[in-house]
Amino acid sequence: MLRAVALATVGILGLVSQPAAASEDDASEWLQRMSEALATRNYFGLFTHTTNGQSETMRIVHRVEDDQSLERLVSLDGSGREIVRTAKEVHVYLPDRRVVLVEPRTEASSLLKSLPTPSPQLDAHYDLQVRKGNKLLGREVRIVDVRPRDAYRYGYRLWLDEESAMPLRSVVTDPSGRAVEQIHFTRLEMPARIDPSATEPSVDATGFQWIRTGRQPANAALAAKAAEWRPMRMPPGFRLIASRVQTMPGVPVPVQHLIFSDGFASVSVFIEPGSSSGPAPPESTSVGSANAFTIRVQDHIVTAVGEVPPATVRDIATSVAPVTSLAPDEAAKSGEPASR
Amino acid sequence: MTDRINEQISAFLDGELPSGEIGLLARRMERDGELRRAFGSYVLAGEVLRSPGGITARPDFAARVSAAIDSSASESSGQAPLASRSSRWSRPALATAVAASAALAAVLLVRPDMRGGEDITAGNADPGAATLAAFPPGGASPTPAQSQRLAGYLVAHSQFASPIGRRNVWTGVLAADPGIARVAYDAVEAR
Numbered sequence: 001m002l003r004a005v006a007l008a009t010v011g012i013l014g015l016v017s018q019p020a021a022a023s024e025d026d027a028s029e030w031l032q033r034m035s036e037a038l039a040t041r042n043y044f045g046l047f048t049h050t051t052n053g054q055s056e057t058m059r060i061v062h063r064v065e066d067d068q069s070l071e072r073l074v075s076l077d078g079s080g081r082e083i084v085r086t087a088k089e090v091h092v093y094l095p096d097r098r099v100v101l102v103e104p105r106t107e108a109s110s111l112l113k114s115l116p117t118p119s120p121q122l123d124a125h126y127d128l129q130v131r132k133g134n135k136l137l138g139r140e141v142r143i144v145d146v147r148p149r150d151a152y153r154y155g156y157r158l159w160l161d162e163e164s165a166m167p168l169r170s171v172v173t174d175p176s177g178r179a180v181e182q183i184h185f186t187r188l189e190m191p192a193r194i195d196p197s198a199t200e201p202s203v204d205a206t207g208f209q210w211i212r213t214g215r216q217p218a219n220a221a222l223a224a225k226a227a228e229w230r231p232m233r234m235p236p237g238f239r240l241i242a243s244r245v246q247t248m249p250g251v252p253v254p255v256q257h258l259i260f261s262d263g264f265a266s267v268s269v270f271i272e273p274g275s276s277s278g279p280a281p282p283e284s285t286s287v288g289s290a291n292a293f294t295i296r297v298q299d300h301i302v303t304a305v306g307e308v309p310p311a312t313v314r315d316i317a318t319s320v321a322p323v324t325s326l327a328p329d330e331a332a333k334s335g336e337p338a339s340r
Numbered sequence: 341m342t343d344r345i346n347e348q349i350s351a352f353l354d355g356e357l358p359s360g361e362i363g364l365l366a367r368r369m370e371r372d373g374e375l376r377r378a379f380g381s382y383v384l385a386g387e388v389l390r391s392p393g394g395i396t397a398r399p400d401f402a403a404r405v406s407a408a409i410d411s412s413a414s415e416s417s418g419q420a421p422l423a424s425r426s427s428r429w430s431r432p433a434l435a436t437a438v439a440a441s442a443a444l445a446a447v448l449l450v451r452p453d454m455r456g457g458e459d460i461t462a463g464n465a466d467p468g469a470a471t472l473a474a475f476p477p478g479g480a481s482p483t484p485a486q487s488q489r490l491a492g493y494l495v496a497h498s499q500f501a502s503p504i505g506r507r508n509v510w511t512g513v514l515a516a517d518p519g520i521a522r523v524a525y526d527a528v529e530a531r
Binding site for chain 1: 498512
């Protein structure tokens with residue numbers, strides 16, 4: 001299923017992708033260039049991440065090797081936490097917990113093929129504007145505003161380097177225009193080559209607990225049961241782009257993972273079958289600009305996670321229901337966007 | 341402190357100091373305690389100017405900048421350089437970069453909380469001057485079991501996010517410390 005959807009997505013993106021020669025006034029082309037730059041350039045830098053009134057300094061290193069995007073993100077403010085994306089896995093080092101969380105990479109081998117691209121229907125859900133900005137880091141800047149047309153999604157203001165389209169600053173705003181998260185680079189270098197050691201973790205994980213996410217469901221019957229559930233309501237523009245069954249750290253049963261995107265923001269829905277014990281949902285959580293909402297539905301625990309407002313993940317999670325309980329025409333529409 | 345140095349600090353914090361002068365300024369700060377304190381005052385002043393809603397900063401802010409420059413400089417000199425294969429001809433440039441990054445890191449490490457500010461809604465006349473608005477309160481703190489589940493979900497979700505979405509999710513995971521607990525789990529392996 002995942003492969004089929006991914007291939008279909010790649011095919012669609014291939015049709016709509018435009019050459020990198022962006023019009024100076026076309027915001028969607030600036031977004032396209034930005035996504036390409038983030039995925040295909042070598043770069044390292046320092047930035048501040050600010051959310052909930054707290055600022056934290058982080059270092060990022062990104063390099064490309066054999067058509068693979070390798071990345072290392074380090075918190076410099078004392079905890080030593082790191083995220084390293086290798087060719088095959090994503091490692092989250094939590095030295096304060098002596099834990100490493102491991103998630104297999106899922107994207108296709110080609111960088112550009114795996115790149116989420118601004119979709120043709122983006123204009124239907126966002127108002128895109130681009131304008132000249134003041135210099136940042138001594139570089140000429142274009143400011144791209146991505147303003148949602150409804151309250152289901154966040155807005156973005158992006159300060160892009162005119163030459164490379166790399167984002168030097170980004171602010172995520174809620175539907176009322178208030179900032180919920182900012183990333184502000186104070187240093188950014190884009191060398192032709194970065195030494196491989198720069199993307200190696202600095203944490204000595206000897207003796208740490210390695211918790212791995214798996215792809216093979218341990219219980220096929222439960223996996224099949226999870227696959228029968230879908231969100232019955234999705235915000236306009238969000239479409240199912242992938243689906244998979246996997247094991248998750250701390251979750252004793254295979255979990256159905258559905259991924260929806262509106263061409264810019266994305267939402268994941270996780271459905272755990274047979275969870276009669278565990279935390280008592282509903283539970284709403286914010287992590288930076290990402291929000292999650294968990295709720296128990298019958299004997300399942302449903303969690304929606306995404307870079308969208310809290311109300312959006314809540315609405316999606318609370319709409320999840322077994323497909324088999326619906327009328328045939330409703331079942332046929334399950335997981336598809338529904339206008340409200 | 342001369343006007344020239346004042347101008348250099350101001351230009352440095354605006355990202356407009358020529359690269360050839362950054363290393364000189366950073367090394368001078370390492371030697372000059374008064375300059376470091378002045379540098380801290382500049383940082384604080386800049387934050388105030390950019391945050392019309394007001395900010396909070398400790399009284400020893402400038403001294404903390406001084407201390408952070410010292411510790412950042414020693415940390416930077418001890419880490420594996422990105423340009424480890426550089427020839428000796430590039431060492432001055434590398435030293436400049438290390439010194440500059442130490443100074444920058446020092447500024448950022450002791451940056452005061454940014455609270456208050458203006459909206460950056462679409463109607464703002466000067467988006468370049470926009471500052472952070474007051475951040476809304478986050479959701480309730482999850483329990484260890486919930487946060488472990490959440491961290492796993494966030495990382496799994498990030499694989500399908502756009503590059504900038506993935507970065508936002510990752511920074512949130514690192515900054516928020518989801519509090520992953522050590523658990524008994526059949527996919528766990530010891531190393």
